[in-house]
Amino acid sequence: MSLPTARFDIPWGRVFLAAPFFLFLAIFWAVPLGQGVGLSLESDTLWGESHFVGFKHYSNLLQDQRYWKAVLNTSVFTVSTVACVITLALVFAHALRGCWGKLRGPLTFALMVPGLCPPTVLALLFLLVFHGQEGLLNRWLIQPLGFETVNWLADPDFILSGIVIQAVWRWTGFMSFFLLCALNARPRDVLDAAEIDGANAWQRFSKITLPLIAPTLLFCLIYLVVDCFAQFAGSYVLFGGSGGTNDAGLLLVSYAYQRAFVGGGFGSGAAVSLSIVPWLAGMLFLIALSPRYFWKAGQS
Amino acid sequence: MLLVAVVFLYPLFWMLLGSFKANNEIFNTRVFWPENWSGRYYGILFSGEYFDFGRSLANSIFVSLAQGIGATALAAMAGFVLGVYRFRARMPLLGLGLLVVLIPAQMMALPLFTWVNTLGLFDNPLGVVLPGLVSGLGLLFFTRVFRQIPVELLDAARIEGASEGRIFLTILPLVKPFLIAFGFAHFVLAWHAHVIPLLILHSDGVRTLPLSLAALFGSSLNSPQAVLLAGSAIGMAPLIIVFAFAYPRLKSALQEFVAS
Numbered sequence: 001m002s003l004p005t006a007r008f009d010i011p012w013g014r015v016f017l018a019a020p021f022f023l024f025l026a027i028f029w030a031v032p033l034g035q036g037v038g039l040s041l042e043s044d045t046l047w048g049e050s051h052f053v054g055f056k057h058y059s060n061l062l063q064d065q066r067y068w069k070a071v072l073n074t075s076v077f078t079v080s081t082v083a084c085v086i087t088l089a090l091v092f093a094h095a096l097r098g099c100w101g102k103l104r105g106p107l108t109f110a111l112m113v114p115g116l117c118p119p120t121v122l123a124l125l126f127l128l129v130f131h132g133q134e135g136l137l138n139r140w141l142i143q144p145l146g147f148e149t150v151n152w153l154a155d156p157d158f159i160l161s162g163i164v165i166q167a168v169w170r171w172t173g174f175m176s177f178f179l180l181c182a183l184n185a186r187p188r189d190v191l192d193a194a195e196i197d198g199a200n201a202w203q204r205f206s207k208i209t210l211p212l213i214a215p216t217l218l219f220c221l222i223y224l225v226v227d228c229f230a231q232f233a234g235s236y237v238l239f240g241g242s243g244g245t246n247d248a249g250l251l252l253v254s255y256a257y258q259r260a261f262v263g264g265g266f267g268s269g270a271a272v273s274l275s276i277v278p279w280l281a282g283m284l285f286l287i288a289l290s291p292r293y294f295w296k297a298g299q300s
Numbered sequence: 301m302l303l304v305a306v307v308f309l310y311p312l313f314w315m316l317l318g319s320f321k322a323n324n325e326i327f328n329t330r331v332f333w334p335e336n337w338s339g340r341y342y343g344i345l346f347s348g349e350y351f352d353f354g355r356s357l358a359n360s361i362f363v364s365l366a367q368g369i370g371a372t373a374l375a376a377m378a379g380f381v382l383g384v385y386r387f388r389a390r391m392p393l394l395g396l397g398l399l400v401v402l403i404p405a406q407m408m409a410l411p412l413f414t415w416v417n418t419l420g421l422f423d424n425p426l427g428v429v430l431p432g433l434v435s436g437l438g439l440l441f442f443t444r445v446f447r448q449i450p451v452e453l454l455d456a457a458r459i460e461g462a463s464e465g466r467i468f469l470t471i472l473p474l475v476k477p478f479l480i481a482f483g484f485a486h487f488v489l490a491w492h493a494h495v496i497p498l499l500i501l502h503s504d505g506v507r508t509l510p511l512s513l514a515a516l517f518g519s520s521l522n523s524p525q526a527v528l529l530a531g532s533a534i535g536m537a538p539l540i541i542v543f544a545f546a547y548p549r550l551k552s553a554l555q556e557f558v559a560s
Contacts, residue, residue: 013464021378036411
């Protein structure tokens with residue numbers, strides 16, 4: 001009997017189990033990514049011969065006013081959406097825990113239903129919510145409070161808030177659900193001990209609850225940020241792929257779509273798409289670094 | 301909380317009512333209950349006057365179901381290997397999974413479109429399904445799920461001489477709630493996908509429901525909008541029903557996952 005040399009013994013069973021995933025990853029993720037990088041270095045020609053232009057598209061972007069507008073819009077959209085959703089979700093999750101047991105399930109469920117609504121339907125619904133003078137928002141909130149009616153979809157000052165409201169409506173329920181599960185999973189005895197030791201509600205929340213739910217919170221943050229950056233369908237239906245009045249609703253993905261399919265510039269479109277990656281990575285890096293306990297807890 | 305729930309559900313309820321209204325009633329938000337309930341918009345929807353509704357619905361179901369099941373299978377298999385065993389390529393592979401999360405397919409829609417074209421899958425549902433089988437989130441999720449499996453169980457199976465694939469299949473029932481939770485989440489995402497199907501699925505026969513509805517929406521405001529609302533309502537119904545059944549499972553799976 002020959003002793004197998006463990007170092008070179010390939011565990012074929014494991015390889016076969018893991019291979020399909022990474023095979024698909026290579027074919028349908030890595031190859032397009034590589035091609036995208038290649039495409040972004042070539043001139044804007046539809047199907048004919050294109051030639052290598054190096055980083056010209058990228059340097060053009062740096063001087064492109066509309067591009068910076070899209071970057072700014074996407075950042076504002078992402079930050080405000082994430083801030084609203086996470087705050088609301090935390091409040092809702094606590095409120096749901098406090099409410100009567102039999103009602104809790106149906107209520108959580110009701111909050112989550114908007115998340116099942118396809119983005120296209122969502123945009124249509126909100127066309128009516130934001131609709132001119134008679135929209136729901138104007139009629140129930142703005143007028144009773146004594147403000148002038150806002151033309152949500154045409155006034156450049158309000159377009160972005162319109163998309164934010166839409167995203168908040170969509171995601172808050174799901175995030176509340178995640179946080180509710182995280183709250184339920186907290187060990188009871190730790191909380192009880194803190195209460196007996198005389199910690200007040202805020203101390204219990206900031207010193208015990210927050211670190212305990214930090215991994216879930218981190219997941220929610222990352223998920224939201226990635227989703228906001230990739231946001232397309234909502235604004236596509238609302239503005240037909242354009243940026244709305246004065247480009248006030250122009251987001252990075254819709255700008256890339258415009259460059260490539262409306263403007264016919266595949267190369268520069270690909271450059272816009274790829275330029276999203278560093279912005280996104282930067283944003284996630286900030287999230288992971290800024291509050292120290294997020295990072296520590298996320299490691300565990 | 302009750303009030304919040306009402307606010308959240310209001311637009312959806314309104315959509316359902318809207319599917320019975322004539323155009324002028326829909327765009328007049330002062331009308332809440334339809335003047336005369338008219339089911340004819342559902343009739344128009346199914347008659348295929350604007351687009352083949354049944355076909356689009358079937359396409360959506362096929363595309364999303366295939367993605368949900370396929371992605372869960374692939375991610376669970378790979379996650380099993382990465383979660384249970386320690387080997388040198390493990391961290392790089394997990395890092396790769398994280399990269400996939402960070403660079404979602406929507407961002408590479410354009411090169412993906414040309415690549416799918418090259419593969420000859422343009423206008424073919426497979427062109428949407430196959431790229432949708434890769435889920436970085438799934439890999440990370442299942443890696444963590446399988447890390448919780450007690451080692452003794454695996455050792456026992458190995459001593460009995462079970463193959464790697466056998467062990468995986470034996471363990472699978474233990475993680476069933478997680479499989480359902482992830483499969484459902486991926487199904488929903490696939491159902492909602494818009495950019496990539498928009499680029500790849502071109503002819504009417506292969507379009508998914510969101511695409512057909514968006515096209516109808518864009519076509520003209522003269523067509524009865526109730527048809528669109530009716531289509532949306534029916535398009536959401538399967539999701540809500542499946543979700544209602546999966547909800548308790550989802551909740552316990554998630555709580556267990558968070559606590560681990």
